[in-house]
Amino acid sequence: MPTISDLCPNIKPIEDLRNKMQRIADEIREKERAEIIRKHRESHIFDSYEDALDWLVKHPDDGLQWHAKTLYFLPDENLFLSYEQEY
Numbered sequence: 001m002p003t004i005s006d007l008c009p010n011i012k013p014i015e016d017l018r019n020k021m022q023r024i025a026d027e028i029r030e031k032e033r034a035e036i037i038r039k040h041r042e043s044h045i046f047d048s049y050e051d052a053l054d055w056l057v058k059h060p061d062d063g064l065q066w067h068a069k070t071l072y073f074l075p076d077e078n079l080f081l082s083y084e085q086e087y
């Protein structure tokens with residue numbers, strides 16, 4: 001059975017098509033990555049855990065969601081407190 005190279009000895013068009021398909025796939029991946037980053041930045045207002053904890057220390061009356069748990073800072077005891085709901 002003949003291969004595509006046997007039927008088409010000039011492989012430049014095939015290589016061009018493969019390169020174009022690869023470029024399109026790369027562009028799609030880059031757009032998806034950009035969308036994921038955009039959504040992440042909309043819902044995460046801190047760049048690092050340290051920034052989140054520093055904010056919490058400065059705002060002890062407020063809480064924030066920490067990996068699906070609410071986290072508070074107790075200034076009198078100088079510690080962070082998390083309440084978990086038991087099911």
